[in-house]
Amino acid sequence: MAALGRLAPGLCRSLLRPGGPREAAAAARRGVRALRRSPVRVLPPRKERGAAGEKQEKQPSPKKPPPPPPAVERSSAGPGLWYEKAAPGDRRLGKVVTLAKSKKFRDHHGKVLLEGHRLIKDALEAGAVPQTFFFSTIGHLKELPEAKLKQASLVKVKFEDIKSWSDLITPQGLIGIFSKPDHAKMSYPAPQLTSSLPLLLICDNIRDPGNLGTILRSAAGAGCEKVLLTKGCVDPWEPKVLRAGMGAHFRLPIIANLDWESVPSSLPAGVQVCVADNKDPRGADGSGSADSPKAPVESKPRAAPEHEDEEGEAGVCIPELPAQYYYESWTQTPVAVVIGGETHGLSPDALHLAASTGGKRLVIPVVPGVDSLNSAIAAAIVLFEGKRQLLQRHKQEDERQKFPVVG
Numbered sequence: 001m002a003a004l005g006r007l008a009p010g011l012c013r014s015l016l017r018p019g020g021p022r023e024a025a026a027a028a029r030r031g032v033r034a035l036r037r038s039p040v041r042v043l044p045p046r047k048e049r050g051a052a053g054e055k056q057e058k059q060p061s062p063k064k065p066p067p068p069p070p071a072v073e074r075s076s077a078g079p080g081l082w083y084e085k086a087a088p089g090d091r092r093l094g095k096v097v098t099l100a101k102s103k104k105f106r107d108h109h110g111k112v113l114l115e116g117h118r119l120i121k122d123a124l125e126a127g128a129v130p131q132t133f134f135f136s137t138i139g140h141l142k143e144l145p146e147a148k149l150k151q152a153s154l155v156k157v158k159f160e161d162i163k164s165w166s167d168l169i170t171p172q173g174l175i176g177i178f179s180k181p182d183h184a185k186m187s188y189p190a191p192q193l194t195s196s197l198p199l200l201l202i203c204d205n206i207r208d209p210g211n212l213g214t215i216l217r218s219a220a221g222a223g224c225e226k227v228l229l230t231k232g233c234v235d236p237w238e239p240k241v242l243r244a245g246m247g248a249h250f251r252l253p254i255i256a257n258l259d260w261e262s263v264p265s266s267l268p269a270g271v272q273v274c275v276a277d278n279k280d281p282r283g284a285d286g287s288g289s290a291d292s293p294k295a296p297v298e299s300k301p302r303a304a305p306e307h308e309d310e311e312g313e314a315g316v317c318i319p320e321l322p323a324q325y326y327y328e329s330w331t332q333t334p335v336a337v338v339i340g341g342e343t344h345g346l347s348p349d350a351l352h353l354a355a356s357t358g359g360k361r362l363v364i365p366v367v368p369g370v371d372s373l374n375s376a377i378a379a380a381i382v383l384f385e386g387k388r389q390l391l392q393r394h395k396q397e398d399e400r401q402k403f404p405v406v407g
């Protein structure tokens with residue numbers, strides 16, 4: 001408007017003049033004519049103008065170049081095998097260890113931390129994918145397959161650093177960060193596969209990492225086909241579970257974080273699900289302890305709790321399941337065993353699944369007054385009995401085939 005006023009002062013004046021719209025229109029026409037005659041050039045938009053007004057490419061505004069990467073000291077650990085030496089104050093190891101200890105990090109980044117030669121070797125042999133190795137001496141690397149080392153970043157750190165972050169009582173100076181192993185892509189050791197039995201384990205809310213690791217180790221030792229962990233169980237990749245598992249994670253498939261609705265689809269067809277139950281229905285005092293050597297009787301439905309507990313289970317219908325001692329025959333094939341959690345024991349979902357497959361309660365008799373066994377101990381007792389029964393059945397079937405009864 002100011003420029004227009006300068007070029008066509010008549011137009012502005014006539015607009016302000018009272019009662020003059022026709023005059024204003026005429027003034028506007030005069031103003032436009034004056035504008036056309038004006039010696040002032042209308043310039044193209046600013047971005048198209050160069051220094052002399054010619055069209056030019058827009059120059060990018062000068063940006064600060066990114067800072068150069070910190071100088072990394074690289075050394076060779078063999079042909080084609082390079083490692084980096086962590087500089088003093090390098091906080092990567094600390095960060096990685098702290099983060100890998102949190103489930104959130106493991107889930108979010110899909111990485112797990114493995115410590116020690118044995119576990120790392122087992123993981124590599126099963127096909128787990130390494131990302132970074134932190135080691136304190138070159139000797140630690142020599143024990144690992146070179147081809148696998150080449151897939152990962154290698155970072156040499158001081159032993160004191162590993163020691164201060166280690167979860168082990170006697171740290172070995174070797175920590176690996178791996179992509180979270182996918183059981184479907186693992187190749188388990190041949191002796192494990194050849195000893196595998198049609199025996200599965202379901203962990204129902206096992207929260208203690210030491211217990212879960214011990215259970216996994218027993219499951220691998222007994223020759224279980226696989227282990228299913230329902231939601232509510234501790235994460236199997238938690239360092240304490242790994243430590244107690246002693247390599248079981250790389251010997252048999254562990255399927256974690258299952259809700260009860262999806263458990264059946266992870267079980268083989270025709271499976272019978274039994275539950276290890278510390279509540280012996282024949283306990284005279286209702287304490288749940290087995291006190292009679294007689295054959296167990298059919299269980300009554302478990303009484304629903306009088307008051308709603310913290311999980312809101314009041315009024316949950318508990319199905320009727322036959323009960324028997326664990327050492328009596330229960331292994332039809334395939335068979336799965338549920339181990340209840342430390343605090344609440346077996347969940348109603350576990351009992352329903354067992355009932356729907358024609359399963360049983362398996363009771364390990366204990367001295368009256370002893371409440372229950374530790375879940376890992378109970379799992380080991382039942383699984384190894386399951387193994388004994390399955391092998392015995394197998395042997396009997398073999399003999400029947402070799403020496404068929406004639407007539």
Ligand SMILES: C[S@@+](CC[C@H](N)C(=O)[O-])C[C@H]1O[C@@H](n2cnc3c(N)ncnc32)[C@H](O)[C@@H]1O
Nearest residue numbers: 276277278339340345346363364372373375378
């Ligand atoms: C520590 S117990 C559960 C105790 C829990 N407070 C309860 O009262 O149910 C954990 C699990 O181990 C198994 N278990 C423990 N003692 C057992 C026994 N005597 N016979 C069979 N299973 C047993 C069961 O699966 C049980 O749910």
